[in-house]
Amino acid sequence: MTPDYRITLQGQTISPAFRARLSSLTLHDRRGMQADQLDITLSDDDGMLDIPPTGAELTLAIGWQGQALTERGTFIVDEVEHTGAPDTLSIRASSADMRQGLPGKRTQSWDDVTVREILITIAARHDLTPSVGATLAGIRIAHIDQTDESDLHFLTRLAERFDAVATVKSGYLIFVPMGQATTASGLEIPPIQLRRETGDQHRYLVAERDAYTGVTALWYEKDQAERLTVTVGEPDNTQQLRHTYANETEALEAAQAEWQRLQRGVAFFSITQAVGDPNVFPETPAQCIGWKPQIDATAWIITEVTHNLTESSYTTALQLETRSEQ
Numbered sequence: 001m002t003p004d005y006r007i008t009l010q011g012q013t014i015s016p017a018f019r020a021r022l023s024s025l026t027l028h029d030r031r032g033m034q035a036d037q038l039d040i041t042l043s044d045d046d047g048m049l050d051i052p053p054t055g056a057e058l059t060l061a062i063g064w065q066g067q068a069l070t071e072r073g074t075f076i077v078d079e080v081e082h083t084g085a086p087d088t089l090s091i092r093a094s095s096a097d098m099r100q101g102l103p104g105k106r107t108q109s110w111d112d113v114t115v116r117e118i119l120i121t122i123a124a125r126h127d128l129t130p131s132v133g134a135t136l137a138g139i140r141i142a143h144i145d146q147t148d149e150s151d152l153h154f155l156t157r158l159a160e161r162f163d164a165v166a167t168v169k170s171g172y173l174i175f176v177p178m179g180q181a182t183t184a185s186g187l188e189i190p191p192i193q194l195r196r197e198t199g200d201q202h203r204y205l206v207a208e209r210d211a212y213t214g215v216t217a218l219w220y221e222k223d224q225a226e227r228l229t230v231t232v233g234e235p236d237n238t239q240q241l242r243h244t245y246a247n248e249t250e251a252l253e254a255a256q257a258e259w260q261r262l263q264r265g266v267a268f269f270s271i272t273q274a275v276g277d278p279n280v281f282p283e284t285p286a287q288c289i290g291w292k293p294q295i296d297a298t299a300w301i302i303t304e305v306t307h308n309l310t311e312s313s314y315t316t317a318l319q320l321e322t323r324s325e326q
Helices: 114-126 151-161 249-263 294-295
Strands: 003-009 010-014 022-030 036-043 056-063 071-083 088-095 105-114 129-132 140-149 164-169 172-177 190-193 199-206 213-223 226-233 236-246 267-273 285-289 301-310 314-323
Touching: 003 022, 010 114, 022 056, 036 105, 105 114, 114 151, 151 164, 151 172, 151 249, 172 249, 199 294, 213 249, 226 236, 226 249, 236 249, 285 294, 285 301
Parallel strands: 129 172, 190 285, 213 236
Antiparallel strands: 003 010, 003 056, 022 036, 022 301, 036 088, 056 071, 071 088, 105 140, 164 172, 199 267, 213 226, 267 314, 301 314
16 A cells, blocks of 8 residues: 655645655644644755745645545644755644634623533634534533633633533534544544554553542532532542632532543553554544453543654554543
8 A cells, every 4th residue: 555645735736646755744633722733844856846935825635545535624834944955845834723723812701601602602703613512502601701811712711611622623613522422413423443453553551540439529608608519429539629619510510520531531542553544533432452351341532643654654643542431
């Protein structure tokens, strides 16, 4: 199998069909409000490549010869370096959807609104289409303040409160439960199989599962002028959150989110696939086959994907964590 790619940059199409120029390509595909990063090194031994300005638009498709290429999106050039001899052009770019980072600090109080209504409002500000997970959309928030804060930071904070993923992809503002392998419409993402024989390297790490049996959060009862607690999980050995919340609902939401994070943090797995897969994305569930029984028995979900291409090789490195219990 021979790797294949198509890069369009400043009106130039760079691919093996035109002229093999690729020295290396690395694409980091991350979940959440982190911009995907693309690093490309191209041969310019004939001096025919134009040096693109920062801010230039770049598109990328990758895969294997004889198969349809997978479009990986549009990127904006952040850094450019030309070195020699031999002459090479190095480009660093970030995903266009996240390049602006939902700019503009604002101050706003949100009162008696649902998560869906917040996403609709923010998406409209940035000409995006809102897409909210079914289990999150109807959650009603009595009050939350956005004080001199960008929409990016506010949504990241809101996502942490509900243990969700907030991100921008292909013109959509997406808000879905983290680690539960569902699309914004609530449909389950089909799992992929990771077999030992297709892997080049792997690493498995497991932590003490019973370190905490639950999470406790404090909240302030105004009428009685006292602090009360709410616990998620078993009360035997709980992690206590530092913050004191305004009411029981907020305390419960925070405890549930932290408990879900603790459950996902039980085990981690990483693997480099010898044959790269251009169609794998973060938040995809995975089943491991052929490793130790403990690894194969764990429900995994992909958190980060790194594609590495040259003219002669293409590998995919995956980072996985324990999938949240439904």
